[in-house]
Amino acid sequence: MAAGNEAQHSTPVYLGALLDDGEGATVTLAAGETRLVVHRAVLVAGSPVFEAMFRHDTAESRGGLVDVADVDGPVLRELLTYLYTLRAPQLASLAPRLLVAADKYGVASLKAQCEQQLAAGLTVDNAAATAVLAVRHCCPGLRQTAVSYIKGHTHRVMATQGWADAVRTRPEDVVELSRLLAETPPESSSPASPGPSAATQPPTGVAARHTPPPPDDAAVSRLRTLSEEEKGRRLIEAAKQGAADQLHELLVAGADVRVREDSWTALHFAAQEGHVAAASCLISAGAEVDATAGRNVWTPLHLAALYGRAGVVQLLLGASADPNARDGRGQTPLHRAAVGGHAGAADELLRAGSDRGATDVYGRTPLDLARDYRKHVLVDMLSQR
Numbered sequence: 001m002a003a004g005n006e007a008q009h010s011t012p013v014y015l016g017a018l019l020d021d022g023e024g025a026t027v028t029l030a031a032g033e034t035r036l037v038v039h040r041a042v043l044v045a046g047s048p049v050f051e052a053m054f055r056h057d058t059a060e061s062r063g064g065l066v067d068v069a070d071v072d073g074p075v076l077r078e079l080l081t082y083l084y085t086l087r088a089p090q091l092a093s094l095a096p097r098l099l100v101a102a103d104k105y106g107v108a109s110l111k112a113q114c115e116q117q118l119a120a121g122l123t124v125d126n127a128a129a130t131a132v133l134a135v136r137h138c139c140p141g142l143r144q145t146a147v148s149y150i151k152g153h154t155h156r157v158m159a160t161q162g163w164a165d166a167v168r169t170r171p172e173d174v175v176e177l178s179r180l181l182a183e184t185p186p187e188s189s190s191p192a193s194p195g196p197s198a199a200t201q202p203p204t205g206v207a208a209r210h211t212p213p214p215p216d217d218a219a220v221s222r223l224r225t226l227s228e229e230e231k232g233r234r235l236i237e238a239a240k241q242g243a244a245d246q247l248h249e250l251l252v253a254g255a256d257v258r259v260r261e262d263s264w265t266a267l268h269f270a271a272q273e274g275h276v277a278a279a280s281c282l283i284s285a286g287a288e289v290d291a292t293a294g295r296n297v298w299t300p301l302h303l304a305a306l307y308g309r310a311g312v313v314q315l316l317l318g319a320s321a322d323p324n325a326r327d328g329r330g331q332t333p334l335h336r337a338a339v340g341g342h343a344g345a346a347d348e349l350l351r352a353g354s355d356r357g358a359t360d361v362y363g364r365t366p367l368d369l370a371r372d373y374r375k376h377v378l379v380d381m382l383s384q385r
Contacts (some may be wrong), residue, residue: 027259034073040064046083048106048280048312052318069347070310088113092121096133102138104311104344106276115142122149124156128163132173135180136243136308138274145179154181156218173339180325196225212273223253232259238267239282242275247282257285263285266292271300271316274309280317281366297328298336305333305349308342313349323354338366338382341375346382356382 006031027040043050054061068076069196075097078089082102088110089098099114099343101107119142120132127150134143150157156165167174223231235255238246251257259266267287270279278374280301283289301321304312313333317323324332334354346366350356359365 015136027060029068029076030065030074031068031071031073032169032248036076036080037222042080042083047105048276049315049318050105052280052283052315056318057322058318060133067351070095070104070344079107079110082107082110086360088117090117092117095121097127098134099137099139103274103276104314105352106311106315108277111137111139117138118142119145122146124153125160125162126224127153127157128160128166128177132166132170135173135176143180147177147373150177151264182202185314189217201356215249220253223255224248225252228256232253234260235259235266236264236269238268239275239278242270242278242282243271244275244277247278248283251281251285256280257287260293262267262294265291265300266302267291268293268298268303269353271312272307273302274307274312276309276311276315279312280286283310283319284316289316289319292325292327295328299325301325301329301333302327302331302336305342305345306336306340308337308345309338310342310348311346313345317348317352324348324358329362332358332366334366335357335360335364335369338370338375338378341370341373341378343377343381346378350381 001045005270027038027043028036029036040054045051050066053066060066072080076093078091078094078098079101084090086109086331093119095114099111099118102111102114111213115134118133122130124146127146131143131146131150134146166177177308223234226234231250231253232255232335235247235250235257236259236374238250257266265287267279267282267289268291270282289301296302298306299321301313301316301323302325304316323334327336332349332354334346334349334356335358337349354366357365366370366383367379370382
């Protein structure tokens with residue numbers, strides 16, 4: 001037993017040393033001035049976004065160089081350390097930025113641990129920023145905890161610089177936060193755990209993959225007895241909720257990945273909600289990445305861009321989604337990212353070859369829309385040549 005425990009505790013240390021050693025590593029990740037050489041197998045095992053990137057014929061898979069946008073060097077280092085060891089850092093100051101990176105690259109267990117750290121460290125000064133982060137990156141447990149905390153300290157929180165900064169830089173998220181505050185009853189002021197979205201402590205070692213575990217045979221057998229209509233309904237619902245394990249079981253049981261609800265595919269719903277693992281599961285099962293839906297004729301990439309789901313944007317682009325697909329108004333996903341003011345999604349699209357000069361049926365470019373909607377960061381980004 002002692003030998004087993006020793007091996008369990010030493011394995012993450014050994015795997016972490018592989019990151020520092022670099023022997024056999026074939027991929028270079030670049031974040032600003034930081035360059036880290038890593039093992040492709042670790043990236044593929046730990047992130048559905050990297051898996052999609054290296055599974056297809058992309059510039060990154062051919063050249064072995066990945067430009068990691070919107071992630072600074074220390075955060076990239078911690079993200080990679082987690083992928084190698086599955087141990088989250090204890091530096092509370094990194095938790096917000098690391099959560100964003102984990103969400104972008106679909107590392108759900110790290111995202112959940114960051115949520116736990118942020119929930120445990122709620123204060124009057126950081127509550128607004130934490131709540132906005134939870135709204136923007138689809139963290140329902142952390143969002144509920146932060147909203148309840150703000151509800152118990154409303155006047156003090158709204159008097160902070162953090163609240164003023166949120167109103168100035170994330171007005172659309174503050175609108176959603178205000179709606180949640182109006183709906184949520186006041187609770188104890190002490191921060192709680194993030195609730196259902198938080199993960200339990202993950203297993204150690206690279207073998208703990210992001211992919212769903214083998215489906216439960218009994219569950220699959222029960223699902224096979226359902227009608228095709230019911231399996232399709234459940235598939236759509238699982239996509240909306242981001243329930244990747246349920247999606248996997250349903251697909252194994254014969255659910256049709258092409259099923260639609262009001263012309264939307266399951267991948268459309270997963271893209272809109274920012275569920276990277278669910279979207280990856282659907283793409284692996286053959287979901288059409290450029291499927292169009294509704295009178296807007298939106299592809300999943302249009303929706304991911306509109307709602308700022310940078311992780312799904314990168315996943316879809318890695319699966320060869322068209323960055324210049326046109327919707328019913330002749331708008332590309334970059335137009336939709338400009339309307340939403342989502343710099344992360346826009347950056348992914350531009351790096352994938354999205355045409356910043358594309359015009360819609362009214363003759364408007366993405367830059368024109370960014371100006372119309374007063375998305376100043378996007379105006380600056382799209383004005384660069």
